[in-house]
Amino acid sequence: MITYDKLYVGGQWVAPATGGVLEVRSPHDLSLVGTAPHAAPADVDAAVAAARRAFDEGPWPRMSPQERSTVVERFSKLHAARAEEFAALVTSENGSPLWFTRWTHQSGVPEQTDAYLRAAAALDWDEQVGAVNGSSTLLRREPVGVVAAVIPWNAPHQSALAKLVPALLAGCTVILKASPETALDALALAEVFDESGLPEGVVSILPAGRETSEYLVAHPGVDKIAFTGSTAVGRRIASIAGEQLKRVSLELGGKSASIILEDADLTAVVAGLKALSLGNNAENCVAHTRILAPRSRYEEVVGALKTMMEELSVGDPADPQTFIGPMVRADQQQRVRSYIELGIAEGARMVTGGPETPEGLEGGYYVRPTLFADVDSDMRIAREEIFGPVLVVIPFDDEDDAVRIANDSEYGLGGGVWTADRDHGVEVARRIRTGWMTVNGAAPTYDGAFGGYKSSGIGREFGAAGLAQYIEYKTIAV
Template sequence: MPPSGIATSDRIDSLPLPIRHADDIFVDGVWTPADSSERRGVIDPATAHEWGSVPIGNSADLGAAVSSARRAFDRGRWPRMAPSERAAVLRRAADRLELLAQPLALTNTLENGTPVAESGGGATNAASIFRYFATLAPLLESDDVRPAPAGTHETLVRRDPIGVCALIAPWNFPINLVVVKLAPALLAGCTVVIKPASLTPLSVRFIVQALTEAGIPPGVVNVVTGSGELGDQLVRHPDIDKVAFTGSTEVGRKIARQCGELLRPVTLELGGKSSAIVLPDADLGVLRSALIRSTLRNTGQTCYISTRILVPDSRHDEIVATIVGTVAAAPQGDPLDPATVFGPSASVAQKESVLAHIAGARAQGAHVALGGDAASMPAPFSAGNFVEPTVLTQVSRDMSVAREEIFGPVLTVLRYGDVDEAVDLANATEFGLGGIVFGGDETVALQVAERVDSGSVGVNFFASNHAAPFGGRRDSGLGVEYGPEGLHAYLTYKSIHRRQRKA
């Protein structure tokens, strides 16, 4: 951490940031001045210092971006290239993106407060997503001929790109949660308009740079920055063929309604309130080693993490002591310090929301075993959005903190008597995104995991897999990302019936 007397501006001015103040949007393969004269500041959540700014795009900016994508899809060469050619561009973009890892990580951290220990891996992970989807090109190039059951004819099934896609990204992982949409869309032959989150408008420029250097044709990728209102206009634009959104369930419901009225395909990756079931035979060393990554990743600002920890009555005090000790030992501070585990909340509003959840838990009878307040930080971080890492015990299933997504460094501990009750608690939520089962006997833990009603569940840890579908159930979303299933979301199908060919 820098010395407490360092000036806020000096802390940022010393960093190798390629861009801070932008006045443009990306249309037709170039950064071009925005029509809008309104601007939004980019705030460092660790210090509350404004260090950058971008345009607040208007309807003319949005129209230019969508028109560019429409022309590139209807008349450009990208959708008409062989999938293997498009895959080659993705691979080159992956190589270029990895070369941008340091400035990308610093920009990300200064936008949303993600510790560099986390953001430092963003470029590598995004590159691996590009490379994975590039491996799926043969799926799009193979003939799919299906004989009719009656034997009278056969059908040639074509997989066509779905069209112009609106990709609306969240602020917590502004690179990877764009690329997981962008890579399959591009491989499929689609063109896109990206609208980054208001808090994180600059990180996406590194993706654009990598793709441009990789040779992607003009108009295939377009970017416009702006407010939530602009995102609403993008979803409803008549030239958009598909929407992909990651964000809150509240906004996701609104987008789902709009797309339903328009009969427009949509993928929604929304909120979560996942549970970690600690079985009676769990190895607490394993729990300790996986706890932060699996339950408080990115200062708790992650959708799938298991912030509800379900512990057996027989080992309650022992497990709580392990949880409290592990969380208390993780450093909180400057997110630019590689040793930092817990950074700030991404915004003042997010900090206030987290503190309100904690206050509500106290009022409903929860016990604060650790933390529970705004963190007291030295200068220049005293004005930042820091919340103490918090562990709440004596939490019952009807409390708000046991049901609502907090999106901050807060764990809730709920007790159970037997495994049936633990599974019931885990499934007693409107969400269904992630989950973990910690157990010494992994065969038994797997059996319990299969009973958890969630899109993804880990056994003794949690991790995503680019080759496997990731998506939520109920209020956690519609559709999936990753895997061949994630590619299919950007395809539309045509059946061409013909007389069966003779051998």
Template sequence: MSTMEYDKLYVAGDWRTPAGSDRIDVRSATTEEKIGSVPEGVEADIDAAVDSARRAFDGPDSWGNWEPARRQEVLLRFADELEKRGPETASRVSQQNGMPIVVAEAFEIPFPPLLLRYYSQLVVDQADERRPGMLGGTAVIRRQPIGVVAAIVPWNVPQGITFLKIAPALAAGCTVVLKPAPETVLDAFLMAEAAVAAGLPEGVLNIVPGGRELGAYLVEHPGVDKVSFTGSTAAGRAIAETCGRLLRPVTLELGGKSAAIVLDDADLLGNIESFFASTLLNNGQICWLGTRILAPQNRYSEVVDTIAGLASNLVIGDPLERTTQIGPLVSARQRDRVESYIAKGSADGGRLAAGGGRPADRDKGWFVQPTVFADVDPNHTIAQEEIFGPVLAVIPYSDEAQAVQIANDTDYGLGGSVWTADMERGEAFARKVRTGTIGVNHYVNDPTAPFGGIKSSGMGRELGPEGLVAFQTLQTIYLPPAAAN
């Protein structure tokens, strides 16, 4: 099988010979075979990328000083080039992280160009605000690009999450140094090819792959003005400490342990596809999934049986097959992590209602069966810690007050869902849950609405106009009464 090999990094608007000699080998999550490799960035590559981004931002014809409509022309070409490569992008993502191809086609193909078009138009439509002063005169409020952005993204939805950051950043007039995760670099290099074809100006976007140490070096680089990070809560805390010391703005989208609350009138079978998408999508490798299922005691056995039936009947297989609903996990290390939580769930007294092992017909690939635990106490480890795999914990509750208490009794607050036959009841319940986002009878990140978490799930928001504000700074110009007239 031929592999995808890259020898250079995308820095300063072109392909640049890396400063180091080490490489990142990428393996198929399904076959465990090598499918490609790219250069592994070193600190000198980050220096070059930041310097390039700095020049593109500070130069006489800087990207941030372009008229928004001029930037929009470039970003629309970028969107078009990404669309041309959409099927290949989806295929690369599926091979690398095990995302079922139908999910990759729904997330990784449409979202990047959609976000580029959305945010570039949002900036075109922005205008300076003029406020009458209370002391006379006028205040003019300008929105300006914040500067050079360090964007660090994870492997689970690599292109979708990348463009949550770089689409608003580029539209605002910022320049970007992107560090993709080592597990999913082949899609990032395909995206770089689209940037070259679109004619992004030199230094506006730079891509340097590497591990945690390289990410830490980028975060504290003196040439960076803003950090946007998606990943684990532990890594997010370390980044927050660095940015706090440097007084550097930071957006953090971190872990989750969201609750899917089944009310006593819910029709789970009638909403089973939406329920699957809200709890087990992408093999459980999404931070906002509702992995704690709260079920009323008077319907507990029925709910457990329904969810166990769902998990047991999902099609496990090659993520490139269109019938596959559950593919492999991203790596052997991730599978080991998930399996350790399954063992812990059983040791703590949880009852396995479905799954719990590896598929018998798969001797290659990092597969884990969709697993459902019943009789889970809210304080059990599998009910409190993020697992990031296809493992659900079903927790009973006596009444709505207890359901709210259990839903909120977590260090996290990112996503969630409420399931009910009464939409008004569902919305009213949703308002009681302490979380950044929550859905009623479904869950979807709509591009027009802010997404992010509270507590250990992070700080700041992406998507919506709020996602653009994160890459802008405000300047106020005070005009005296005479000037105002």
């Protein structure tokens, strides 16, 4: 069992302000994984005060961009050295399958950080932009200030570093508020920051629940909020930020559509959708959970997806052969089950799966991977984010109909097009109002931008676009 009895505040391990304790239990069998302090508002006050001093008076914002990059590079190497340990720890906390957490920590996180480092190296932080009548103009890029980063439990290190790394490269100071479900890996991340050589006050890491989160977001000492989570919470954060005119970036929910055109290779489609739709137990904001199929191949698509989903290995997430693990909590398990029951009540055809717990897995928060056919895009199972392994197959008449259905959503985070004609796939992708599209399952580099249209958020992460979220622009005329 892992036990932490201190919080990481301003680069120091300190006793928490209260005696609140978070118990982290495995969603696989409910065993106790470990305990950590529950950060309270008083801990937030201490963290913000340390961050404020470090930003207003300390060396970090005044270092050269290259000096800051050197520290971030050191952190990245230290983090990579513990990738296997972090993968196993996150799996034990939130039920993400080991294949996914290994990929995240061994490949995804290092590549994400490297892209931010490339963006920082390429940026002209002090740029001469012109001269008029003997005067010159300097465009200066400066850090936005003290950042409150609030992250979810489904990919905690990836979400944390998508915010911490660009904020640090820009010269900001950061308070990371981690979810109670993944409190242990958050404080393990603090150990790596502690080794990396950051000045005092630059980073604090506080695991806590919603009340402490809201206190941090509304704190007058915070200049910017960076949030990943549900759209409902994002709206609340946006309202607080609006009242105080704080900078804000929000990476929120999704209900992504994958359009299968008539000429698509169905074998490749199903292989790609296995990860795009069901990766990380489908507890994934960008999961392709609306599958749009042409009427001419509808039953063929449904049958192929049924076969794939029935062959998925569901069970202990620590087993490398497991593809689908448990839901993170009992309420999330019940939420997914309730949507399956809703789909049946709405008149959709349940092709495979169901609301019952998989046999032999009654001791954890498991659900059956479930596929619905004969789904209308007005049904709630086709419109609302379920955040679990439930896919719906919606028929379309022609390409324009497919685009209309894909865009008929309050969300706009991700999506895909599957076709034998790659150029035509790009043409269709251009018509979908989402922030991230894949043609034939291609994986984007982290030098691109990730984020959403509509209710899927505000702002972008990754690469130069993500770095820009932590920068203020100052014009100096001389």
